[in-house]
Amino acid sequence: MADVLAKMTSGFPEWLPAAKRQEKRILDIVAKVYESYGFTPIETAAVEKVKNLATTGDVSKEIFGIHRLAGEGQDIKAEFGLHFDLTLPMARYTADNFAKLQFPFKRYQIQKVWRGERPQKGRYREFYQADIDIIGDGILPLHYEAEVVQVIYDIFSQINIGDFTIKINNRKLLEGLYRQQGVDDMNATLIIVDKIDKIGKDEVVRLLIESGLSEAQAVFCAELAGKKFSISQALEFIKDLDTSDELLAAAQNELETIFSNLSHLPDGAVIFDLSIARGLDYYTGSVYECVIDGLESYGSVCSGGRYDNLAEKFSKKTLPGVGLSIGISRLLYVLFETERLTALAPTPVQTYVVLFDESQRPKANAMAAEMRAAGINVEVAPSVKKFGKQIQFAEKRGAQFIVIPEEDRTDQMKNLLTGDQEDFSIEKMGTFLNA
Amino acid sequence: MADVLAKMTSGFPEWLPAAKRQEKRILDIVAKVYESYGFTPIETAAVEKVKNLATTGDVSKEIFGIHRLAGEGQDIKAEFGLHFDLTLPMARYTADNFAKLQFPFKRYQIQKVWRGERPQKGRYREFYQADIDIIGDGILPLHYEAEVVQVIYDIFSQINIGDFTIKINNRKLLEGLYRQQGVDDMNATLIIVDKIDKIGKDEVVRLLIESGLSEAQAVFCAELAGKKFSISQALEFIKDLDTSDELLAAAQNELETIFSNLSHLPDGAVIFDLSIARGLDYYTGSVYECVIDGLESYGSVCSGGRYDNLAEKFSKKTLPGVGLSIGISRLLYVLFETERLTALAPTPVQTYVVLFDESQRPKANAMAAEMRAAGINVEVAPSVKKFGKQIQFAEKRGAQFIVIPEEDRTDQMKNLLTGDQEDFSIEKMGTFLNA
Known part of the structure; x- marks a missing residue:
């Protein structure tokens, strides 16, 4: 890796100035493109109430609580913790300020987030995320599911780091097709299928059978996950779906809207990839992942999807949305590590x-x-x-x-x-x- | 106050989008002006080691330590805490990366800082600071003490919020003049004198006598603190200093360099104000404070000074510097509160x-x-x-x-x-x- 990292303490990375300038260049592009689509900036506090953050046992292990040093020595039970993503804060902010916001609320948010994971290569305890979401009051038109992809396409084009691929799939489609085969445990199946790019098709089949699927079901799911289509192929594929199934009819409509709105993009920039499932259970329709071509093994640098109601914990309103998050620190790390990007001059002096x-x-x-x-x-x-x-x-x-x-x-x-x-x-x- | 604050939790403020856009406009101006002088951006982690942060009992009361929620129930002794300013992180970063930085190291840093104070009007637990410092390796030419003032002048002019005053004083000058009067307890005296704008001259005299000064000494210090000069008057005043005194000779040279380098600025933008002392004990020469005209009662929105060796805790090198910090969140609060500034449109849509x-x-x-x-x-x-x-x-x-x-x-x-x-x-x- 190029000499861009400053001396680091326990997973809290700092860049040398030449690399920080490159990060700033990228953050400026991201903000500019977001604004060019009318997204408005918000910034939430670094902390949220622990009772809101710690919803699942898995996540809560990673949360940093804060406490006043003066209180050490007594029993500490944190009221506030550092946020671990920008989605939960956005949902809370939207619900809190509902009456003062305009809907559809198109917001962007570029902030650090913190996770108390064991530090490892390219995984930090503090890192930047750059999120956009469009949140509707009750309803949210489908064309926004294409708009967020267009925004990401513009950003990665302008950052100018070579080719990239935005992979799109739809949870309703997978669910509908699985059900047709009699597969019921959707989440367990999706988690296994999601690994196909890493572990290969045969291993996915083995694991699916182990999880209780028949061989025919397992092969069907694995083969489905192996399918990747261009936009024009995607538009053909979805024509043949059995729309007597409610889920498949909805998936067809959603995918048709997305892909037809993106058909002007260059070949290969956007693909229909049936292996993309996204682990998070709040996605209900479209799901996205973006990888840099040739650097697929580093994983996605941007991901997101559609959710039907994200703020239910904070509001009685139904607030559907669609959003994407760019992992800025991760992206920088990958680009520096592979020397796709070099640091800039160490100062802005011209x-x-x-x-x-x-x-x-x-x-x-x-x-x-x-x-x-x-x-x-x-x-x-x-x-x-x-x-x-x-x-x-x-x-x-x-x-x-x-x-x-x-x-x-x-x-x-x-x-x-x-x-x-x-x-x-x-x-x-x-x-x-x-x- | 205009309706710009979002719903707030316990001193962690959030702006509504229209106000966040105004904050972003100001942060962009600040970064642009800093860069126009060749200052380069750095960003340090939100946390520092507690052993570095907690150097005085007073400050340590305000520090937020962080802990993994999973560790609650056991005895918590934080290794890391959220930084409460950007000066200590800058000193640590400069020492850590000394061999990879170029000196004079002109860095700027715009980040949130956290303080565990009781929240009160305009005082938050999380707020933005925007700092510049110029750090020398061993020596730092005096002309930089004028440059940082020029930078601040450019920024406040461009933000366009009406007139402002940058007040300059010199600790060596006060120390030299006090000593001539036989006043020895410099810090105790400075702390009282620093309050003159708030409590008035008579009360300062009373407190100084109470602290052990003679009436003549007390009156001298209070009268000195009441003096305010324009740049041309300042240049006259310092001519008459008794330069057989080493401190006063140094003060004369420092003030002469600053004021002659700033003499092109409009009348009143910069004044020589002998009441400015700055509580922090690391300042060793010039000290600065900036107030918005007519809003003096809100206190300074920007302050700083010269220090001879800030990083001694982290490095054997002598690293003299001069710097200024703009309290961005405080500035925004004051400007919104007094309606000097209105929120922008709620979105960037043109x-x-x-x-x-x-x-x-x-x-x-x-x-x-x-x-x-x-x-x-x-x-x-x-x-x-x-x-x-x-x-x-x-x-x-x-x-x-x-x-x-x-x-x-x-x-x-x-x-x-x-x-x-x-x-x-x-x-x-x-x-x-x-x-």
Whole structure:
């Protein structure tokens, strides 16, 4: 892995500045694309009430409670814990502020989350997630299930890290087809089938039989999970579904809406992948996962789905939604680890102003102020040094230009990439930097 | 206070979307200005080791430790706690990664911090700080003490919230002048003098005498603290200092460098205010506080100073620095409370595409994609409704334009602010929105 991680303590990662700048670049793209679709930012507190967080034994093991140090020595029973995702906080916030929000409520949320897991490679105790969800008041039109995919497509295109695949499936479809075969224990089956990319078809069949399915049922489920279709193939496949089955009729309608709304995307960007099940039990329709092509073994970097009522714990209203979450820290880790992405320069400095004498500093500061007003990031020499040393320093900072204030002739600027030296011109500098 | 706070739990504030958007606008300005001076972003973990955080009894009362919920019931002694500022994490990070950083290390850091205080008006348990520091390896030139003030000046000018005053003083100056009067207990004296704006001169004199000073000494300190000078007056004042005293000679040099580097700023933006002392004992030279004019009673929204060696706990290197911290959450609270700032529209939507029939959605989506590529934030109608209802909805979202896809004639757009309707043109729309 490139040298981007700072010294780390027990699973709480920190980036060196050059990598943090890359993370910021990606977070800025994510926020910009989210806003371009009208998603509005919210930020919830880092903590939630423990009674809301700790709903299942499995999850509660991973929760960090907080307590005042002054209270140590007494029996501690945390009232608040750090949130482990942004979905539960969003559901609570939406319910709490229902009367003051506009529906459909299209929100995005980019925050750290915390999990008390044992730290391991690429799995941290603190990491960034970047979520979008669209929440309806009572109803939520199906076209939003395509919109969230389009948003993710735009983001990964703009981050510019090579090809990626957004895999789509539908829980109602799996459930309907399984039921037709007499398979009833949906969750147990889905959990096994979900592993097909990791353990292979034969092992899935074996495990399914072990779980109580007949051989025919097991083979059917495994073969179904092996199917992957392009959008046009998907539209063909769903035509043949038996729509006398209520679940399959609904699945057909949902998949038809999604895929027809996404048919303009390039081949392979979106596929219909019948192995995608998503473990979380709140998904009720479409489910999504996104992987980077060639880096499938690192798992998905983005996932989500449709839910019919997420906030039932917090509200009597029915609040259906659809959302996706990008695992930003995980994505960065994978991209740095595989060198798909390199760190940026260690500072945002674009132009460095050379100083030959401290008496030039007021003039240098004035020139820097003019450049900053034109949107250029400028550092003035920390102190007077030999010219060669200053150029070296400017290059280390990542500057593309140096500016040389002159006494008796026109101020000069030098492009460190091309080596060209010419009369100082903010306009020319700006044109080059923005190109 | 305007209706901007979401439902709040025990001192953990959350904004409604319109206020969060205003906070994001301000955070974006802050980051942009920081970068324009070449400051590079870092982000540290939310937690630090408790043994590093809890250095004084006073502070440790406010620290939130974290523990795994699974460990409750046993004796809890937290290894990690949530950071209560960004200064200690910066010092630890700089020491940890010393060999991989470039000095002077100009870093900025915008993160939440946590304090386990009793919640009260405008004082929260979780809030944003936005810090800059410049850290030298062994030495740090004095001109940086002016640069950080210039940065803050640029930020508050761009946030555009009316006049503000950056108050500057110098601890060496106070110490030197006090010593000349035979006052020795510097900290006790500074803590009392620091309150002069709140409790008045007479009360300060009384408290100083109570603390052991003679009446003459007390009056001297109180009168000194009452002095406020413009930059030109400051430059005059420091000329007369007795530079045979080492502390006063140093103070003269430091103040001369700062004020002469800031003399181009408008009258009143920066003042020399001898009441500013800053309670924190790590400041060793310049100290700063910034208040919004007319809102002085809310206290400072930004403060900082010079320190000679902040990281001594973490490193054998001498790391002098100068820095400033903007209390973003506090600033927002004060500005909303006094209605100096209003919330923005509840969403970033600039243009809303009307739909008269679901069959138009693919066309509407394509038009939206084109506008997004031109940098415009677009929402397509959630569902088909009457035209009037759709306009109302677009206005509620905060849109400035609606676009009407047509079948038999040129697509139309309508400016909701001016009421003008004309042929759809992304270029014209962009020009209006960016004006």
